[in-house]
Amino acid sequence: MTADAPRGVDAPPELVQLLTPEGERVEHPDYDIELTAEEVRSLYRDLVLVRRVDLEAVALQRQGELGIWASLLGQEAAQIGSGRALTDADMAFPTYREHGVAWCRDVDPVKLLGLFRGVNHGGWDPAEHNFHLYTIVIGSQTLHAVGYAMGVQRDGAEAASIVYFGDGATSQGDVNESFIWASVFNAPVVFFCQNNQWAISEPLEKQSKIPLYKRASGFGFPGVRVDGNDVFACLAVTRRALQNAREGQGPTLIEAFTYRMGAHTTSDDPTRYRLADELEAWKLKDPIERVKAYLFRNQLADQEFFEKIEAEADALGKDVRGRCLALPDPPPEAMFQHVYADAHALMEEERQQYLSYLAGFER
Amino acid sequence: MTTLTLAKALNEGLRRSMEDDSKVLVMGEDVGKLGGVFRVTDGLQKDFGEERVIDTPLAESGIVGTAIGLALRGYRPVCEIQFDGFVFPAADQIITQLAKMPLRSLGTLKLPVVVRIPFGGGIGAVEHHSESPEAYFTHTAGLRVVACSNPADAYTMIQEAVRCDDPIIFFEPKRRYWDKAEVDLLGSGLPLDRARVVRKGRDATLIAYGPMVKTCVEAASAVEEDGRDLEVIDLRSLNPLDMDVVTDSVRRTGRCVVVHEAPVFTGFGAELAARITESCFYHLEAPVLRVGGFSTPYPPSRLEDHYLPDLDRVLDAVDRSFAY
Numbered sequence: 001m002t003a004d005a006p007r008g009v010d011a012p013p014e015l016v017q018l019l020t021p022e023g024e025r026v027e028h029p030d031y032d033i034e035l036t037a038e039e040v041r042s043l044y045r046d047l048v049l050v051r052r053v054d055l056e057a058v059a060l061q062r063q064g065e066l067g068i069w070a071s072l073l074g075q076e077a078a079q080i081g082s083g084r085a086l087t088d089a090d091m092a093f094p095t096y097r098e099h100g101v102a103w104c105r106d107v108d109p110v111k112l113l114g115l116f117r118g119v120n121h122g123g124w125d126p127a128e129h130n131f132h133l134y135t136i137v138i139g140s141q142t143l144h145a146v147g148y149a150m151g152v153q154r155d156g157a158e159a160a161s162i163v164y165f166g167d168g169a170t171s172q173g174d175v176n177e178s179f180i181w182a183s184v185f186n187a188p189v190v191f192f193c194q195n196n197q198w199a200i201s202e203p204l205e206k207q208s209k210i211p212l213y214k215r216a217s218g219f220g221f222p223g224v225r226v227d228g229n230d231v232f233a234c235l236a237v238t239r240r241a242l243q244n245a246r247e248g249q250g251p252t253l254i255e256a257f258t259y260r261m262g263a264h265t266t267s268d269d270p271t272r273y274r275l276a277d278e279l280e281a282w283k284l285k286d287p288i289e290r291v292k293a294y295l296f297r298n299q300l301a302d303q304e305f306f307e308k309i310e311a312e313a314d315a316l317g318k319d320v321r322g323r324c325l326a327l328p329d330p331p332p333e334a335m336f337q338h339v340y341a342d343a344h345a346l347m348e349e350e351r352q353q354y355l356s357y358l359a360g361f362e363r
Numbered sequence: 364m365t366t367l368t369l370a371k372a373l374n375e376g377l378r379r380s381m382e383d384d385s386k387v388l389v390m391g392e393d394v395g396k397l398g399g400v401f402r403v404t405d406g407l408q409k410d411f412g413e414e415r416v417i418d419t420p421l422a423e424s425g426i427v428g429t430a431i432g433l434a435l436r437g438y439r440p441v442c443e444i445q446f447d448g449f450v451f452p453a454a455d456q457i458i459t460q461l462a463k464m465p466l467r468s469l470g471t472l473k474l475p476v477v478v479r480i481p482f483g484g485g486i487g488a489v490e491h492h493s494e495s496p497e498a499y500f501t502h503t504a505g506l507r508v509v510a511c512s513n514p515a516d517a518y519t520m521i522q523e524a525v526r527c528d529d530p531i532i533f534f535e536p537k538r539r540y541w542d543k544a545e546v547d548l549l550g551s552g553l554p555l556d557r558a559r560v561v562r563k564g565r566d567a568t569l570i571a572y573g574p575m576v577k578t579c580v581e582a583a584s585a586v587e588e589d590g591r592d593l594e595v596i597d598l599r600s601l602n603p604l605d606m607d608v609v610t611d612s613v614r615r616t617g618r619c620v621v622v623h624e625a626p627v628f629t630g631f632g633a634e635l636a637a638r639i640t641e642s643c644f645y646h647l648e649a650p651v652l653r654v655g656g657f658s659t660p661y662p663p664s665r666l667e668d669h670y671l672p673d674l675d676r677v678l679d680a681v682d683r684s685f686a687y
Contacts, residue, residue, distance in 0.1 A: 121463075125471040132435070133467050137459045143425055144460070147432020154414055155436070174456070177425035184420055338470035339505055341528035345556065345603045 006278035007197045007204065008257060012211070014225050015257055018232040021285045023293025025232075033236040037300040043231050044295060045309050046080045047288045050100040052313035053109045056320050057099075057116070061266040065324060066116040070097045074229070074261030077287030078194050080104060081234025082162065082256070085242055088130065089159035091152075093145040096134040097194075098164050105131035109316075110323040119327050139165055139172030142191065146178045149187035149245070160188040160245035162238070168199025170215065171207045179219040179253070188245035190238065191216075191253040194228060196260035201273040213255035221251045228258030229287040259285070332358060364547050370540040372514035373403045373479075375548060376521035377441065381411050387525055388433060390417040391426055391443030391479075400445055401481055401540050423453035430476045431460055439475045439525055446537075447482040448491025454499070461530045462505030473528045477521075482510075483574045483624045484671055485538035487664040494661050495573075495625035500532045501602045501634070508601040509555060510534035512576035514544040516599065519552030527555060536574035558605035560612065564594030567618035567681055570609060570635060572598040575622045575672060582677040593681065601631055609635070610642040617648035618684045622672050627655040649687035652680045 011017070016031050035043075054072050061069040072079060079100025086092060092101055102112055107124050114123035115134060122133035135141035145163030152159050169175050170193060182189050195212055197204055208215070216223030226237040234256060241252035259282040263270050295301040336351035367375065381387045389404055389411075395418035398405030408416035419426050423444055430440035444450045450457075457478065465472055484493030501508045507529050511517040517535070524531045553559060561576060562583050569579040576597045583593035594612050598605065613619045619639055621632035636651035654672045662670050 120469060121467040123469065126435070126468060127471065133464070133472075135460075137455065140428065140456065140460050143428025143456065144432040144435060147429030147434075148436045149432070150429060151433045151436025151438055154438070161432075173422075173452070174424055174428060177420070177422045177428070180420050180422065181425050181429055338466045338468070340507070341465060341470070341473045344507075344529075345605075347603075 006275060006281050008259060009278065009281040011227065012225065012257065014211075015227050016224060016233050016237055017227040017230050018236060019230045019290055019294055021229070021290050023290045023297050025294065028233075031233065031236045031240065033232050035232065040291065040295060041301055041305065043080060043084065043235075044288070044291045044301070045312070046084070046100070046103060047076045047231065047291060048309050048313050049316055050080065050103045051076055051288060052317045053103070053320055054099055056317040057113065058262070058266060060113070060321065060324055061116070066113060067118050068265050068267055069116050070265045071262035072097050072099050074259045074282065074287070075194055075196060076100050077231035078228035078234050078256035078258050081231040082192050082238040082254070085235050085238035086162065087159070089157065090242060091130045091132065091145070091148055091159065091161040093132045093141040093148070093161060093163040094134055095141070095164050095166065095169075096136050097166075098134070101164065102131055105129040107131055109320050110327070113320075113324050114327065117324065117327055119330055139169040139175040141165070142169070142175045142178035143181070146181045146185075146187050146189050149182070149189040150185055152188055153185070158246055160190060160242045162190040162192055162242065164192050164194065166199060167193065167195040167197065167204050167207055167212060168202065169193070170212055179216070182251040183220045186248070186250040188248070189251045190241045190245055191251060192238065192256065193253065194256045194258055196258050198260050198264070198270075198274065200264040200268060211255070213253055216253035221253065223253040223255065225255045225257055228256030229285045229290070231287060231291060364545040366543050367514050367518070367546045368541050368543050369511070369514045369517045369536070370401055370403050372518040372546050373521050373535065374405055374407070375546070376518040377404065377407060378410070380441075380522050380525040381407065381415065384439060384525070386438045388415050388417060388438050388440045389443070390419050390430060390440055392419060392421055392445050394418060394443050399443055401537065403479070403535070403540075404443065423449055424456050427453040427456040427461060427476070427478060431456065431464070431474060434474045434476050435472065441477040441479060441525060444478060444480045446492045447480055447494040447496055450478075450480055450496060453478075457500070457506070457532070458503050462503045465529070466505060474530045475525070475528050476530045477524045477533050478531070479533045479535060481537035481540070482534045483536050483538060484661060484667050485574065487667070489664070490661070493664070493667065495623065495656065497532075497534055497601055498625060498629065498631050501631060505530065506602065507531045507555075508534070509599060510536065510573035510601065511599070512536060512539065512573055512597050514542065515546050516552060518546050518548070519550070520555060520599065523552070523555040534573055539574050539577060542577070553599070556600045556603050556605060558596055558598045558600065558608040560594060560608060561597045562593070562595040564592040564616065566592045566616060567620065567684055568594045568596060568612045568616045569620050569622060569677065569681075570596045570598060571622045572601060575624060578672060578674060579622055579677060582674045582681070585674060586678060586681070591681070604634070604638070606638060606642060609639060613639050613643045614646040617646050619647075619651045620654060620677065620680045620684060621651060622654045622677055624656050624671055626658050627653045628658045630655055649684040652684055654680045
């Protein structure tokens with residue numbers, strides 16, 4: 001591939017796909033999925049709503065209400081498909097872009113905004129949702145997911161962990177160590193790599209000479225490449241991998257072949273490093289349009305349904321905006337809270353000193 | 364009372380922790396069948412099984428990173444880093460994740476992970492096997508940092524560390540692993556965050572931790588017949604720091620020398636000197652002096668006797684303090 005050729009526009013032959021970009025259901029020899037009309041409509045609703053939350057967050061950042069936002073635009077199917085494959089007992093370890101998975105784990109979208117607005121570093125209880133906090137250091141969470149899975153093994157529990165990371169993360173030492181650990185201990189973990197073609201400005205060929213899913217074989221476990229814009233395929237492939245993990249068959253690497261439609265974050269400018277043609281080509285593979293086409297084509301939903309979802313999305317966007325603006329700034333003493341679980345003399349001393357210093361201004 | 368080496372005291376402490384709480388795990392390189400390169404985990408895998416005493420792949424970041432995951436699942440892992448100079452591949456997991464995740468979670472997550480690190484020199488080792496990296500970790504909010512100096516403390520401190528809900532960097536003075544002392548296997552020690560006056564004295568205060576405590580006690584004994592009465596404090600905990608014991612002592616003696624193996628420049632002694640200056644300014648007869656390693660990388664072992672503070676260098680600093 002030349003440096004300026006559009007990336008990933010021609011689907012690689014090994015891609016697991018169950019729903020074409022045109023909304024046509026296709027067969028795959030190894031994977032299949034049975035979905036009721038209600039289930040497909042529900043997936044469609046998920047996709048639309050998380051995109052709406054994401055657009056609202058981008059707008060909030062543009063208006064100065066968030067410091068930064070990492071958009072999931074284009075990656076909705078990878079996140080909803082894999083997220084809906086999880087059982088309540090499974091545990092998910094996200095990057096900072098997994099807003100769709102958070103949605104599947106019932107995390108209030110406003111709670112995602114806290115760290116981007118700067119009111120906290122993570123605003124939800126991971127144990128309540130079995131959805132870990134966003135991890136910003138690239139790839140660190142892969143080891144946490146494997147350790148968690150080793151705990152699941154020791155508990156004899158019917159569960160697995162799934163860890164999200166991107167194509168850039170596969171170059172990190174921690175990700176490679178996590179592959180080794182998972183393999184050696186046969187840990188019940190699914191590695192879900194969203195290959196969105198770009199690590200900020202660096203294309204995939206700066207990270208790998210081979211397709212990412214093939215990395216798994218060198219570590220001794222299966223790898224599979226799935227159409228990351230196909231919610232059916234992502235659901236089917238992740239379900240299988242999770243079930244294998246729960247049944248003691250060890251880890252799987254899933255490479256969800258997708259595209260980051262937006263910038264890396266709101267601070268990024270993709271026009272400096274990639275072609276508009278590439279974006280246009282990927283728009284034709286949109287993860288939501290193909291489900292809409294499928295629903296239409298098979299008369300599983302009518303115009304009223306789509307309008308209802310749009311209205312729900314608008315209401316959600318409005319609600320998220322309103323509650324984001326109402327997020328209170330934390331009081332200064334919050335800095336000193338939760339640094340340590342047990343009493344810590346230095347923390348208490350500095351807290352008291354600073355509060356009495358502040359109190360001096362109020363007299 | 365039982366006579367134990369420091370290494371064996373740690374072993375007994377770990378054993379008791381594992382007996383008391385089935386969630387306690389031991390993990391690291393060679394900690395299983397071999398019992399660790401210093402034999403601190405000797406026999407634990409035989410008695411508690413491979414599920415609880417885990418020989419890990421040879422990757423330090425992986426050890427700490429997976430320990431975090433195990434802690435998130437309710438376990439209490441005790442990680443062994445084989446030598447001080449090998450902790451750096453794990454520094455990212457320790458500093459960006461282990462130390463900060465509880466705050467990130469607004470207190471909903473606890474990470475009761477102990478990272479044991481044999482530290483310090485004096486054993487004639489090759490490069491990377493003799494370092495004192497404690498200041499990197501005392502500078503990281505969210506970690507507790509402790510150092511044991513003797514078998515009795517080793518036995519109780521490791522148990523306290525395992526019981527603590529915060530992540531702890533637990534430094535072990537490797538050249539003292541073979542020192543023997545009486546240990547009360549039924550007893551409990553000082554709280555983990557408390558310093559101890561190990562030798563009472565009137566004329567000057569020596570402050571140390573880990574391997575230098577013994578050096579300071581020997582220095583104090585050596586000048587006793589000259590009429591110098593030196594007090595020795597074993598800090599035990601570096602973060603948090605028990606300033607009450609330090610301040611009480613220096614206000615009485617008016618003179619203070621801080622001793623550690625780590626380089627003096629921006630070493631832990633700098634923090635002590637600054638704090639003592641603040642808390643004891645009107646009681647000081649001389650500036651707080653520091654004795655430690657030079658601002659060089661740890662030297663080849665044939666030179667380490669020059670690099671490491673010894674009795675003479677400690678007493679030279681005491682003389683300089685009295686010269687003010």
